[in-house]
Amino acid sequence: MKVIVVKDYEELSKVTAEQIAEVVRNRPDCVLGLATGSTPVGAYEVLAEMYKKGELDFSRVKSYNLDEYYPMKADNRQSYHYFMNENLFSKINIDPENVHVPDGDCKDTDAMCADYEAQIRSAGGIDIQLLGIGRNGHIGFNEPGDFLYPDTHKTDLTDDTMDANARFFSEDEIIPNAAVTMGMGTILRARKIVIAASGASKREAVAGILSGKITTQCPASLLNMHPDVVLVCDEEAYGRD
Numbered sequence: 001m002k003v004i005v006v007k008d009y010e011e012l013s014k015v016t017a018e019q020i021a022e023v024v025r026n027r028p029d030c031v032l033g034l035a036t037g038s039t040p041v042g043a044y045e046v047l048a049e050m051y052k053k054g055e056l057d058f059s060r061v062k063s064y065n066l067d068e069y070y071p072m073k074a075d076n077r078q079s080y081h082y083f084m085n086e087n088l089f090s091k092i093n094i095d096p097e098n099v100h101v102p103d104g105d106c107k108d109t110d111a112m113c114a115d116y117e118a119q120i121r122s123a124g125g126i127d128i129q130l131l132g133i134g135r136n137g138h139i140g141f142n143e144p145g146d147f148l149y150p151d152t153h154k155t156d157l158t159d160d161t162m163d164a165n166a167r168f169f170s171e172d173e174i175i176p177n178a179a180v181t182m183g184m185g186t187i188l189r190a191r192k193i194v195i196a197a198s199g200a201s202k203r204e205a206v207a208g209i210l211s212g213k214i215t216t217q218c219p220a221s222l223l224n225m226h227p228d229v230v231l232v233c234d235e236e237a238y239g240r241d
């Protein structure tokens with residue numbers, strides 16, 4: 001694993017965006033695995049800026065997002081569909097037909113998840129997967145526990161994750177307690193993975209990766225098995241004050 005420690009969030013965003021930009025430049029029809037949450041927002045801004053300056057072309061790029069709340073309609077402003085449109089897709093020239101986010105509004109989650117896996121496979125697999133990390137060590141919504149799931153699946157969210165997500169919801173909104181998420185195998189099958197962590201609340205989770213040990217209690221620690229992972233973290237997340 002390559003570890004890049006940067007000073008602050010601004011630098012983290014630039015370095016993370018550059019990891020993705022390099023793949024898009026080298027392979028204009030690449031497949032991106034994308035993430036939501038606060039962490040990637042800055043990197044998406046940098047990518048949108050690169051597009052605006054004519055430095056990047058997303059016209060042939062395909063994307064698959066990690067997860068979506070369940071149940072959740074795509075046009076709900078709390079949905080990850082909505083988040084991606086607001087923060088990235090509406091600011092670049094990606095073809096809406098090439099954009100994929102798990103359907104949080106489907107009736108049959110098993111069929112939807114199997115179809116999502118099949119779509120990723122038929123697109124040729126993910127060239128680079130962007131990840132944030134939960135303060136409990138989750139990636140996507142693969143939550144710590146006695147076991148993890150390999151493929152895209154529906155899952156309950158832990159109290160800790162619901163608590164962390166509460167900041168995005170107003171008092172009269174219900175915080176979702178379930179989601180559909182890529183599984184650990186879906187993530188680990190990506191050719192390259194970039195995981196970004198910012199702030200002291202991520203320190204324990206980052207330490208779980210840096211320990212070099214693998215445990216289902218810290219799903220991100222499984223990234224130690226992958227041959228091409230870049231961990232980008234700021235000094236606070238790394239534990240260097």
Ligand code: PGA
Nearest residue numbers: 037038039040132133134
């Ligand atoms: P955050 O979430 O970027 O909003 O901290 C990351 C995650 O939970 O995966």
